[in-house]
Amino acid sequence: MKLLISIAKPSEVGAALRGGADIIDVKNPGEGSLGANFPWVIKEAKKIARKKTLSAAIGDFDFRPGTASLAALGAAMAGAKYVKVGLKFDGKERAKEFLEHVSRAVKSVRGKKVVAAAYADHERLGTISPFELLDVALDAGVDVVMVDTGLKDGRTTFEFMSDGELADFVSGAREAGMKTALAGCLGIEHLPRIKKIAPDIVGVRSCVCGGSRNADVKEELVKEFRRKLDEKKKD
DSSP states (O other): OEEEEEESSGGGHHHHHHHTOSEEEEOOGGGOTTOOOOHHHHHHHHHHHTTSEEEEEEEEEOSOHHHHHHHHHHHHHHTOSEEEEEEOSOOHHHHHHHHHHHHHHHTTSTTOEEEEEEETTHHHHTOOOHHHHHHHHTTTTOSEEEEEOSSOSSOOGGGTSOHHHHHHHHHHHHHHTOEEEEOSSOOGGGHHHHHHHOOSEEEESGGGTTSOTTSOOOHHHHHHHHHHHHOOOOO
16 A cells, blocks of 8 residues: 655655655645645655655646646646546536546646545535546546545544445445545544555545644654554454
8 A cells, every 4th residue: 555645845745755655745735625736846846756656636626627637737747647636526427528638638748647536525515426436437537536535624534434435435446447545634543444445545644744734744753654554463
C-alpha cells in the first residue's frame, strides 16, 4: 500500500519525503477537499521531489467539463503524473462525459494518469456515489478511483461508508483493472481497518499536520504513520 501525503506548499515536501511518503500530492486545502493549487507550486514541488511520484488536485467540480479539462491539462504540464479531480455533481452519464474530457486532456501529455474521486458523504452533498463512479470510470479513461470526504468538518470516510462497502469498492475497481485510493480525515487509528480493505493508496494530510489540515506537514508524524502502515500484524 502506497502512502500519499498532501502538501499545500513546497516547504512541506521535504518533511513528507523524509517521513516516507511514496506520493507527494499538491493541493490547496483553502479551496476544498481537492482544492487546486497554483501551477508554480506544482512545478516547485516537482523540482524538490525529483523522481518521486507527484500528484495534483484540480478541484471539486460541478459539471464544467471544459474548465476541468483545461485545469487538468495545466496540472499535467506543470509536472503532476497523477491529476486528481473530484466529482461534485450527480448523474452517471454526466460523470462519464465529464471524465472523458478530463482524460483526453491529461493523456495528451505522455505518461500522465487520471484520478477520479467520489465522496463518501455523497448523500449529504447530493453528488455521485463511489459505486456510480465505478460504473463509468474505466470507460471514461480513469486510472485510479478514489473515495474521499467532500465536506471537511472532521467526520471521516468511515462515518459514511462501512468497511464492507469500502472493501467492495476496492475489489470492484480491481476487477475492472483500476487502482484505488482511500482518503477522508483518516488517522493512525484507522490503519487496522484500512489494511483489511487494502486500497492501493492511502492519502492523508490532517493527521500528519497535528490534526489541522491548515497546519504544516510534520516529518515525525509522517514517520509514525509510515511505521504503523508497514507494521505487520502480530500473531
